[in-house]
Structures are given as C-alpha cells and as structure tokens.
Amino acid sequence: MLALVVCSLVVALVAVGFSVVALRRSQGVRRPEAAEALPEDVHGLRREVAALRAEAKDALRHLAVVRYDAFGDMGGHLSWSLALLDDSGHGVVLSSIHGRSESRTYAKNITAWSCDQQLSPEELEAVDHARPGKR
Template identity: 60%
Template sequence: MLAVVSLVVALLALVLVAPLWRERLGRRTRDGEAPLPEDVLGLRQEVAALRTEGRQALKHLAIVRYDAFGDMGGHLSWTLAVADDAGDGVLLTSIHGRSDARSYAKTIKHWRCEVQLSPEEEQALGQLRR
C-alpha cells in the first residue's frame, strides 16, 4: 500500500513540475540556443575559481628519509618537499642526532632553491618534479 501511495505522489509531483521545465527549456536566444539557468552560470564561475585556487595548492610532495649520522639507524632524519604547480613551495629538513634534533626550512621558487642543498634535499627536490 505504501508503495502505491509513494508512486502516486511521485507521479503527481512530475505532473506539476513538468510544465515548469518545459517552459524553462522552451525559451531560446536569437542564435537558437537555450539560455543557461543562472544556477549553471554560477556553478561555472565556482569551477573556474576552484581551478585557479587549485593551481596554487601545495599538491606536489616528496619525502626522503635517511640516517644523517653513521652511528644512528632507523632513518630518523628526513626531508619533506612540497610545492604548487608553478614549483613554488618549501623544503623542510629535520636532522636527528643522539642528543638533539635540528630543523631547517628552505624556500623553493620555480623548482629551484637559492640556498645550498644537502644530497638528500637535492633528492627530494628531484622527486618533487616527477
């Protein structure tokens, strides 16, 4: 019984909404194209804005783990490289020793770094471009 009532309600809704859609789709511009509803134009603008924002997102990522000192194991030291589509980002390095840890941050511009890099940082930057 519930299924029959649901079907009747759905058909009634379709009968009431169909003329509105027919009217909306029936309008034509001078060149014969149907105009886009305002909500579609708004969605297109949103998509364009998201694409622009996405190009600036830090979405390229590489990480290299290593032993900075010969007497330490476990690959506790690491370099993380992140950049956007233009190659702008940052290299973050953490070097772990027995009694301390040091952290470094280096700026990346157009896939290059102005500061001298360690071999591991060079490796991370090389992996970032792939």
C-alpha cells in the same frame, strides 16, 4: 460504514489517476523557463570551477618526504626532508637532521622548483618526488 470505505477508495483511485496523468504530461512537455536557465547554470558552474582551480594553484598540494640516515653510525632513518610545494613549484623544504645528542631543523625556500641555497641530495630528492609527473 462499508459505503464510507468504498467512497474513500474511489476518491483515492481517482486521485492516483490524476497524478499519473499529470506526471506523464510533465515528462512529455519541457518547460521553457527550465531550458533557458540551464545554460546560465552551466556557465556559472564553469566560472566556479575556474575560480577553484585558480585558488588551488597556490595551495601546497605537492609534497614528498625522504627519510635517511644523516650519519653513518646511526640507523633507523630518523632524519628526514619534507618538500611542500604549490603547482608552480613555490614552497619550502623542511629538513630534520637527527644525531646522537641533538637534532637540528632547517627550512629552505623553493621558487620555481629550485633554491638559492644549496640543497642536500635528500632535499633535492624530496623536491623531485614532489614535482607532478616525476613520481
């Protein structure tokens, strides 16, 4: 039985030795096919990043909320204006005006950071805060 254990240990040590030698050789020698595949992968990643950036350009990524009191006799900043815009400044401004007996909601289209309709001061503030670099 002792001979079997000793024999198993010798085989295991030889296997570990071969593994170490093989590992050192593989680290010292670069495989040409791996080196040639790298630039294709880098170019592929660059194309993928460019495609993702182009796709994200149209996403409504820039937003800002302005809360305020629409009427002097009401407090609590229950009215609000929300600007949702993409990188080019296209999107929408949503406003909810809260009064004592009713609430009204408005939506106005924004194109290139401006609107064809007149914006309230709070809506203008929301668009301005949503604009990148203006925070």
